[in-house]
Amino acid sequence: MRLNEGVEWALHSCLLMAWVGDQQPVPTAKLAAAFELPPAYLNKQLQALARAGIVTSTPGPKGGFQLARQPQEITLMDVLSAIEGPEDAFRCQEIRQRGVGASASEASFAEPCVIAAAMRTAELAWRRALSAQTLADIRADTDRSAPQAAEMMRGWYATH
Amino acid sequence: MRLNEGVEWALHSCLLMAWVGDQQPVPTAKLAAAFELPPAYLNKQLQALARAGIVTSTPGPKGGFQLARQPQEITLMDVLSAIEGPEDAFRCQEIRQRGVGASASEASFAEPCVIAAAMRTAELAWRRALSAQTLADIRADTDRSAPQAAEMMRGWYATH
């Protein structure tokens, strides 16, 4: 199991947009240059964020992407769901109903698969932890552990 | 992000081995027949469980796999780690140090990446939830929600 690296790209991009502010859209080219990422592929990830309503896109010169909501209204879960899709990591294939179980009555499987339920419990814990953290939290933590980072990024952004 | 389906196979296989008991090894062929799975590929997953020390393998006739520990000593995390590998789902590529950050001093990155830390927090919640559930719990839950399942499986196993 491995998350798409687009998740990391999207999170850093959102943080950069939060730093720059929502007065102006940030084009894909600048986001890609800021982290040395392939611009076209990063654009693909940002499109996913736009489809999910996390960012808004404006075409044409001076266009780009900007956060659609306030940072405290954007959770890590939102971003992750936008990039990875809404489905669970563990997908029960109901193999209990195959083979030996194929001859059992349909009522035997009225209760959900216990294994799937257990995996879902863990996944809910993961999702809850992700939903509990917002982009504003990330920003605040960064200001605490690396106070110069935001200013450096803003300075670079203004001069390029 | 999607877990290998081998995870589901391995969990059901472990549950079956717990039902049958550790008096006798269960060959891959029977496990595969029980759930209509491709035998050779299932064998590959069981090998991973053996490497992780979750099951022991005995070759030759009457050979197969059996649980290496008591069910209450086998957590879902153990099985998942054996199949999926021990690495985190989110792998920080330190893209903060690329592009704009490349010119920053090395001391700027003494603190771990905040985004990676946030993702790790969520992942730890997931792992904790998985480690809290053992194969014995799964078995007990199944006895509660589908009491006939274990007996049906044992009956089928004895006659095939």
Next chain:
DNA sequence: GGACGGCTACTCGGATATCGCTTGTCCGAGTAAATGCGG
């Protein structure tokens, strides 16, 4: 000088290739049981 029309350059957006990992299969090494033979 001001306003309008056309042009240019820059943006997103989706269609299109390439790569790596998951999935799937195969055959060989080893072992325990079964079997046949000799005592």
Next chain:
DNA sequence: CCGCATTTACTCGGACAAGCGATATCCGAGTAGCCGTCC
């Protein structure tokens, strides 16, 4: 009838392909600003 050597069949184990999704790239559609021209 009993014990032993041989054969046999069955198991795991790792090496070898195929399929599919993630990764990466390219080109077209659309728009905002700019420039030249006309009034």
